[in-house]
Amino acid sequence: MEATRELYWNIGHGASILIPMYLFTFVALGLLIRSGLQRLSIYRQGKPLNRTDRRDERILGLIKNVLLQSRVLLVKGPGIAHALFFWGFALLFLGTILVAAQADFTEFLFGFRFLYGNLYRIFSVTLDLAGLVAIVMLLGLYVRRYLVRPEGLESSRDDAVMHGILFAILITGYVIEGARMAVTELPDNMALAVWSPVGLVMAKLLAGMGESTLRHLHQGLWWLHFFLVIGFICAIPFTKFRHIFTTSANYFFADLGPKGALVTMDMEGDAESFGAATIKDLTWKDIFDTDACTKCKRCQDRCPAHNTEKPLSPMKVINQLGEVACGTPEANLIETVGKDAIWSCTTCRACQEICPASIEHVGKIVEMRRNLVLMEGEFPGDEVMTAMENAEVNGNPLGMAFASRGDWAEGLPVVRLADDADVDILYFVGCYASFDKRNIKVATSFVRLCQAAGVRVGILGKEEKCCGEPIRKLGNEYLYQSLATENIETIKGYGVKKVVTACPHCFNTLAKDYRDLGFDLEVEHYTVFLNRLQQEGKLKLKADSFDCTYHDSCYLGRHNDLYQEPRALVAAGGGTIREMEKSRAESFCCGAGGGRIIAEEKLGSRISGSRARMAAATGSGILVSNCPFCLTMFEDGIKGADLEGQLIPRDIAEILVERLAG
Amino acid sequence: MLVVACIKQVPDTTQVQIDPVTNTLIREGIPFIMNPYDTHALEEALRLKDRYGCRVAVLSMGPPNAEMTLRKALSVGVDRVILLSDRCFGGADTLATSNVLAAAIHKLAQEEEVPLVICGKQTIDGDTAQVGPGIATRLGYTQLTLVDKIVDLDLVAGKIRVSRKLEGRHEIVESPLPSLLTVVREMNRPRYPTVPIRLAAEVAPVELWNNEVLQLDLQSVGLKGSPTWVKKIFSPERDKGEIIGDGIGDPAGTVNLLVEKLLGKDLLEL
Numbered sequence: 001m002e003a004t005r006e007l008y009w010n011i012g013h014g015a016s017i018l019i020p021m022y023l024f025t026f027v028a029l030g031l032l033i034r035s036g037l038q039r040l041s042i043y044r045q046g047k048p049l050n051r052t053d054r055r056d057e058r059i060l061g062l063i064k065n066v067l068l069q070s071r072v073l074l075v076k077g078p079g080i081a082h083a084l085f086f087w088g089f090a091l092l093f094l095g096t097i098l099v100a101a102q103a104d105f106t107e108f109l110f111g112f113r114f115l116y117g118n119l120y121r122i123f124s125v126t127l128d129l130a131g132l133v134a135i136v137m138l139l140g141l142y143v144r145r146y147l148v149r150p151e152g153l154e155s156s157r158d159d160a161v162m163h164g165i166l167f168a169i170l171i172t173g174y175v176i177e178g179a180r181m182a183v184t185e186l187p188d189n190m191a192l193a194v195w196s197p198v199g200l201v202m203a204k205l206l207a208g209m210g211e212s213t214l215r216h217l218h219q220g221l222w223w224l225h226f227f228l229v230i231g232f233i234c235a236i237p238f239t240k241f242r243h244i245f246t247t248s249a250n251y252f253f254a255d256l257g258p259k260g261a262l263v264t265m266d267m268e269g270d271a272e273s274f275g276a277a278t279i280k281d282l283t284w285k286d287i288f289d290t291d292a293c294t295k296c297k298r299c300q301d302r303c304p305a306h307n308t309e310k311p312l313s314p315m316k317v318i319n320q321l322g323e324v325a326c327g328t329p330e331a332n333l334i335e336t337v338g339k340d341a342i343w344s345c346t347t348c349r350a351c352q353e354i355c356p357a358s359i360e361h362v363g364k365i366v367e368m369r370r371n372l373v374l375m376e377g378e379f380p381g382d383e384v385m386t387a388m389e390n391a392e393v394n395g396n397p398l399g400m401a402f403a404s405r406g407d408w409a410e411g412l413p414v415v416r417l418a419d420d421a422d423v424d425i426l427y428f429v430g431c432y433a434s435f436d437k438r439n440i441k442v443a444t445s446f447v448r449l450c451q452a453a454g455v456r457v458g459i460l461g462k463e464e465k466c467c468g469e470p471i472r473k474l475g476n477e478y479l480y481q482s483l484a485t486e487n488i489e490t491i492k493g494y495g496v497k498k499v500v501t502a503c504p505h506c507f508n509t510l511a512k513d514y515r516d517l518g519f520d521l522e523v524e525h526y527t528v529f530l531n532r533l534q535q536e537g538k539l540k541l542k543a544d545s546f547d548c549t550y551h552d553s554c555y556l557g558r559h560n561d562l563y564q565e566p567r568a569l570v571a572a573g574g575g576t577i578r579e580m581e582k583s584r585a586e587s588f589c590c591g592a593g594g595g596r597i598i599a600e601e602k603l604g605s606r607i608s609g610s611r612a613r614m615a616a617a618t619g620s621g622i623l624v625s626n627c628p629f630c631l632t633m634f635e636d637g638i639k640g641a642d643l644e645g646q647l648i649p650r651d652i653a654e655i656l657v658e659r660l661a662g
Numbered sequence: 663m664l665v666v667a668c669i670k671q672v673p674d675t676t677q678v679q680i681d682p683v684t685n686t687l688i689r690e691g692i693p694f695i696m697n698p699y700d701t702h703a704l705e706e707a708l709r710l711k712d713r714y715g716c717r718v719a720v721l722s723m724g725p726p727n728a729e730m731t732l733r734k735a736l737s738v739g740v741d742r743v744i745l746l747s748d749r750c751f752g753g754a755d756t757l758a759t760s761n762v763l764a765a766a767i768h769k770l771a772q773e774e775e776v777p778l779v780i781c782g783k784q785t786i787d788g789d790t791a792q793v794g795p796g797i798a799t800r801l802g803y804t805q806l807t808l809v810d811k812i813v814d815l816d817l818v819a820g821k822i823r824v825s826r827k828l829e830g831r832h833e834i835v836e837s838p839l840p841s842l843l844t845v846v847r848e849m850n851r852p853r854y855p856t857v858p859i860r861l862a863a864e865v866a867p868v869e870l871w872n873n874e875v876l877q878l879d880l881q882s883v884g885l886k887g888s889p890t891w892v893k894k895i896f897s898p899e900r901d902k903g904e905i906i907g908d909g910i911g912d913p914a915g916t917v918n919l920l921v922e923k924l925l926g927k928d929l930l931e932l
Contacts, residue, residue: 274858403677
């Protein structure tokens with residue numbers, strides 16, 4: 001007997017079946033396309049943005065993230081369940097297409113069949129098991145959502161509808177298969193039946209019914225299964241099912257970097273409004289993002305503000321913007337999202353790094369901040385306004401006299417470029433290392449390390465101004481550009497070739513943000529610079545073993561993917577790192593990013609305290625970091641969390657300078 | 663209706679050092695700022711504009727480079743800025759300064775009613791607190807000094823009631839308009855300039871009034887009109903601080919040490 005089955009068995013294959021079937025299918029697809037096109041008008045409310053450049057890269061990202069589920073799998077548990085369900089369901093979809101292709105086209109028109117013999121056996125067992133995998137994964141996701149109920153996972157009508165339709169489609173599929181097999185294979189074709197193991201079990205369960213009952217059951221369920229699928233297609237635009245298309249498309253439209261770069265605003269054009277106050281002030285991609293969100297809450301779980309009882313959830317921001325775009329396009333975004341939420345963001349990028357839908361949260365928050373600052377002159381507090389005024393007058397947010405910016409380097413082997421521009425590197429010191437006593441120690445250590453490695457270091461001294469990073473992240477693009485332009489002109493004037501910073505915020509700003517303003521010098525963070533000197537044998541260290549834990553700063557880690565170099569330096573100094581639970585791309589912000597370094601933390605608990613407790617939990621006694629903001633926050637956080645004596649915060653440079661050989 | 667705020671460009675004295683040889687301020691590397699008290703005067707004028715729709719003019723007497731600071735006033739949204747600058751105004755003491763400012767306000771008042779003039783209580787470089795009262799006297803305005811709040815303003819009835827911040831107490835004073843207010847820091851929090859106004863300010867005009875415009879008697883302005891002059895500026899000698907005792911380990915003993923020290927210096931009586 002040939003290994004195959006009669007397609008449309010018990011249903012019939014005449015015009016009375018095919019015409020209504022295809023009619024319903026095309027109507028459903030028509031509705032889907034129409035709703036999709038209608039949705040385009042929602043996205044079109046936004047400003048233009050080119051996200052169709054670099055097509056090869058985009059298509060690759062799309063394939064990788066849809067077919068391989070790469071971003072979904074960044075989180076194991078539910079990620080694996082989603083991926084397996086997706087692969088299972090996709091195979092079933094593909095199988096259905098093959099059936100229709102043969103029965104309604106190739107065989108119908110040309111008498112050509114392919115679903116028989118070994119190909120049919122493989123087809124049969126693959127689909128049979130794919131269905132099982134899909135059901136088990138869906139069940140797992142159901143248990144997680146409705147019984148385990150992870151904190152923050154909100155279930156709406158959408159979720160119930162989606163679980164219901166998918167379960168019903170999968171289960172009716174098996175009963176249909178079982179009923180058919182009970183009649184056609186169980187009695188005399190067991191050799192083929194074993195190629196549908198789940199169907200076989202189902203067939204045996206149903207075998208007690210008489211053939212005519214089975215035939216009725218089969219026919220009824222076949223049509224039910226069909227209409228469930230029609231319902232599924234129609235539900236796509238109106239439920240989270242839309243993520244099948246929107247999230248996939250979002251992989252294509254994803255931000256291809258540089259990571260974390262903000263849009264450099266045109267401050268001199270004839271724009272009448274700056275930043276985002278209404279949905280029209282955002283780009284179409286910002287609105288599209290809101291449609292790609294599946295409310296998986298991965299962003300919220302990792303948000304340092306959310307985790308310290310502040311009124312910010314990146315997921316909620318996206319959802320609120322989506323509601324405005326779809327329902328109340330005239331609404332004020334800032335009122336909708338709330339100023340406290342907007343100001344709470346540390347721009348740490350934990351949300352974007354983990355988002356399985358490639359949504360860009362931070363830029364939207366900064367756009368709203370820009371509107372508050374540039375159009376209303378509003379800040380999260382008076383202390384921030386004062387810092388802005390200080391930066392404007394003295395070039396630093398701390399309110400220190402600008403002329404004393406280079407005083408820290410008195411007596412150190414450092415030249416001011418104004419006196420001597422013949423140097424190997426320009427050390428862009430930054431505000432904290434210039435003025436803050438604690439961080440001057442780091443700057444001094446870095447200079448000593450350079451000296452030991454035979455590197456001639458120059459600084460700008462009083463000619464250097466704040467790089468503008470905290471100012472920019474707080475929305476003050478105007479002041480940022482004015483500071484940046486001055487720095488760029490000053491640096492360019494000296495003809496230096498390479499800039500090194502000890503601050504990840506300065507580094508990220510000079511290396512990426514300044515590009516848009518015409519700065520093109522090579523910029524390195526000192527950990528990368530020193531690591532190279534160490535490997536080249538120019539920086540000689542004697543290892544002196546110690547235990548520590550290491551904090552990946554947001555702007556060296558997530559923003560620049562520099563995880564290895566600083567660890568290599570710690571190891572070169574004899575350090576053994578006991579990693580915190582949240583490290584590398586999952587690192588938890590110190591609380592100072594997003595300009596929060598110059599703002600008081602008035603809401604919720606201290607982020608720095610939370611991080612200090614995580615560090616203390618490793619039991620290593622030393623918290624090593626690579627950023628002046630982190631160091632400042634940890635000095636406070638450790639005191640605030642009563643961990644003094646248990647944990648000492650140190651910068652890598654401070655540790656290395658104690659281990660200089662010779 | 664026009665509200666006038668008077669401002670002065672001053673060196674940021676928090677950063678100023680005095681040259682021990684010449685006894686003059688070292689200006690090198692010191693940024694110029696708007697006198698901090700004046701920023702509150704300007705802000706209060708802007709709040710009156712927001713509330714009553716009156717216009718705001720800002721006056722400053724100073725050298726030509728004071729235009730920079732007047733531009734800052736433009737960037738927060740004032741309607742008119744006037745720099746009172748002339749070689750013959752130079753070297754002025756508080757009397758001569760108030761002569762010039764009063765003359766300018768008088769001139770403005772001929773075009774438009776000026777019910778209120780607002781000044782900072784004093785400047786951080788001169789610290790005299792005399793210019794505001796000087797202007798009021800010359801204009802015949804009631805003078806309300808050390809104001810930390812306008813309690814009530816009735817422009818129709820021409821009445822103002824303000825709170826004055828005195829040492830350890832507040833005084834509520836009512837006066838007929840026109841008045842001149844000198845304000846303290848507690849008055850308000852000056853606003854941060856928005857970008858659209860800032861951009862407009864970049865191209866807005868700063869009017870220049872010299873003595874051809876004001877037509878003041880040369881004996882009443884500048885060095886010639888100034889009966890006072892600075893003889894010497896110096897930083898007082900100060901003993902270096904020290905840490906005594908062990909405040910955490912032995913608080914009682916440390917207090918005893920402190921009391922003995924203060925008694926020894928005759929700063930405390932038992």
